[in-house]
Amino acid sequence: MSDLVASALHQRYKITIEYAGTGYAGWQRQPGLKTIQGQIEKAIYQYCQQETYVYCSGRTDAGVHALRQVAHFDLDEGSLKEKREKGCRSYQILRALNYYLTDDSIRILKAEKSPPDFHARFSAKKRSYIYKIISRVSPLALDKNRAWYIYKPLDLKAMQEGAMYLIGRHDFTSFRASACQSKSPIKTLNKIDITQEGDVFSLHVEAPSFLHHQVRNIVGTLKLVGEGRWTPNDVKIALDLKNRTKSGPTADASGLYFEDVYY
Amino acid sequence: MSDLVASALHQRYKITIEYAGTGYAGWQRQPGLKTIQGQIEKAIYQYCQQETYVYCSGRTDAGVHALRQVAHFDLDEGSLKEKREKGCRSYQILRALNYYLTDDSIRILKAEKSPPDFHARFSAKKRSYIYKIISRVSPLALDKNRAWYIYKPLDLKAMQEGAMYLIGRHDFTSFRASACQSKSPIKTLNKIDITQEGDVFSLHVEAPSFLHHQVRNIVGTLKLVGEGRWTPNDVKIALDLKNRTKSGPTADASGLYFEDVYY
Numbered sequence: 001m002s003d004l005v006a007s008a009l010h011q012r013y014k015i016t017i018e019y020a021g022t023g024y025a026g027w028q029r030q031p032g033l034k035t036i037q038g039q040i041e042k043a044i045y046q047y048c049q050q051e052t053y054v055y056c057s058g059r060t061d062a063g064v065h066a067l068r069q070v071a072h073f074d075l076d077e078g079s080l081k082e083k084r085e086k087g088c089r090s091y092q093i094l095r096a097l098n099y100y101l102t103d104d105s106i107r108i109l110k111a112e113k114s115p116p117d118f119h120a121r122f123s124a125k126k127r128s129y130i131y132k133i134i135s136r137v138s139p140l141a142l143d144k145n146r147a148w149y150i151y152k153p154l155d156l157k158a159m160q161e162g163a164m165y166l167i168g169r170h171d172f173t174s175f176r177a178s179a180c181q182s183k184s185p186i187k188t189l190n191k192i193d194i195t196q197e198g199d200v201f202s203l204h205v206e207a208p209s210f211l212h213h214q215v216r217n218i219v220g221t222l223k224l225v226g227e228g229r230w231t232p233n234d235v236k237i238a239l240d241l242k243n244r245t246k247s248g249p250t251a252d253a254s255g256l257y258f259e260d261v262y263y
Numbered sequence: 264m265s266d267l268v269a270s271a272l273h274q275r276y277k278i279t280i281e282y283a284g285t286g287y288a289g290w291q292r293q294p295g296l297k298t299i300q301g302q303i304e305k306a307i308y309q310y311c312q313q314e315t316y317v318y319c320s321g322r323t324d325a326g327v328h329a330l331r332q333v334a335h336f337d338l339d340e341g342s343l344k345e346k347r348e349k350g351c352r353s354y355q356i357l358r359a360l361n362y363y364l365t366d367d368s369i370r371i372l373k374a375e376k377s378p379p380d381f382h383a384r385f386s387a388k389k390r391s392y393i394y395k396i397i398s399r400v401s402p403l404a405l406d407k408n409r410a411w412y413i414y415k416p417l418d419l420k421a422m423q424e425g426a427m428y429l430i431g432r433h434d435f436t437s438f439r440a441s442a443c444q445s446k447s448p449i450k451t452l453n454k455i456d457i458t459q460e461g462d463v464f465s466l467h468v469e470a471p472s473f474l475h476h477q478v479r480n481i482v483g484t485l486k487l488v489g490e491g492r493w494t495p496n497d498v499k500i501a502l503d504l505k506n507r508t509k510s511g512p513t514a515d516a517s518g519l520y521f522e523d524v525y526y
Contacts, residue, residue, distance in 0.1 A: 141281045
């Protein structure tokens with residue numbers, strides 16, 4: 001009975017967030033550092049004086065952006081002064097958070113009431129990332145901090161061929177950060193689509209879940225293939241060696257965008 | 264004979280420039296202000312200690328960006344210390360200007376030797392601009408300063424219909440800034456293509472030349488149509504009235520991109 005009362009007073013909210021990660025120490029709150037999670041929790045506190053923990057679907061590193069990151073948090077509705085009728089609470093939260101997020105590199109796109117068993121991270125079935133590379137002679141002006149600048153020309157076909165070896169279920173030890181906390185290095189990559197428009201290369205990667213730095217280590221490796229320093233088959237060799245030192249370097253954070261999460 | 268000597272010593276260069284206009288007082292050099300022209304002239308001076316005047320194909324206002332602005336300037340080749348063989352001078356200039364442009368919001372994409380009668384502005388046959396609008400509930404994070412944020416939903420079809428009245432040769436007095444220095448308000452608009460992808464609206468405008476603020480005043484007027492405050496036919500009425508106060512407001516500078524110039 002007391003459980004029912006508690007759940008009636010607490011409401012879980014699901015929010016969808018866009019952010020430019022430049023200048024942030026990543027998603028996760030860390031003492032003394034400017035983080036996405038920290039800024040959102042601060043905005044929630046300023047809105048309703050409640051200390052919350054905001055869980056996201058996939059933590060992003062310093063400098064990484066998000067088009068539609070999803071997160072959840074709980075509010076004690078009993079203590080909230082209702083300014084409008086109940087049904088408008090989500091919209092109120094959307095507007096209030098965007099108002100209190102004084103740094104305009106983070107914007108809440110959507111706020112919805114969600115059932116108490118919804119979990120931004122554990123309920124997620126699939127996530128997707130976009131990685132943007134610009135390959136040209138001149139450094140970037142308009143896309144500075146929003147793409148990885150590569151001086152050398154890239155061979156699209158070779159990169160696509162190399163990527164093929166990574167699709168499916170594999171031991172991704174060679175593409176996993178040493179700090180990765182995942183229990184197993186075995187992951188399933190649903191897709192890596194690579195397209196080119198002029199000097200812009202876009203990699204679109206989809207999987208149920210990812211290892212730490214997995215996308216950036218894959219992109220850093222495919223860059224070697226694109227530059228002709230590796231053959232596409234070298235990607236398969238690196239994968240099979242199950243050794244992080246055998247694959248390419250970690251691609252720049254600035255080109256990575258958390259795109260979508262599916263529940 | 265002395266003319267031949269002079270032209271042999273002077274070389275005209277054509278450069279193609281990308282810039283993010285945010286934080287700049289526009290293209291044109293002005294005392295005490297940070298401008299695109301001023302920064303480029305400073306970089307040329309640091310490269311070869313020559314004071315030059317850099318002419319562009321179409322001056323942009325404060326906050327306006329460029330994908331491929333074109334400009335020209337002359338160098339006294341006689342006084343230049345050649346570090347490599349003659350043929351590499353253009354490439355040397357490209358690298359040197361990007362090196363001396365300490366503010367990385369301006370990047371030289373290309374540098375080419377051009378004949379002495381080439382003029383970035385007067386030789387131009389056609390110019391194109393892109394205007395980017397994002398229409399959604401939440402303010403912009405990733406596209407902050409790179410698009411015009413509009414809260415209200417926009418009706419694409421109505422905007423396209425309104426734009427039709429502006430195609431062709433007209434007296435554009437209603438869409439001309441009061442400070443415009445053009446001799447005549449009569450201009451020919453080749454095209455206004457408006458496309459929508461999700462909440463992003465892109466306007467693509469092409470003409471031999473433009474009046475001051477013409478693109479932004481057209482966009483500000485079409486926004487009224489998109490929001491349903493004006494009918495498409497109101498655009499024709501405003502055009503026919505030949506009176507700046509009868510058309511819409513000037514659209515935000517941040518959504519405007521100088522795209523291309525054709526010679």
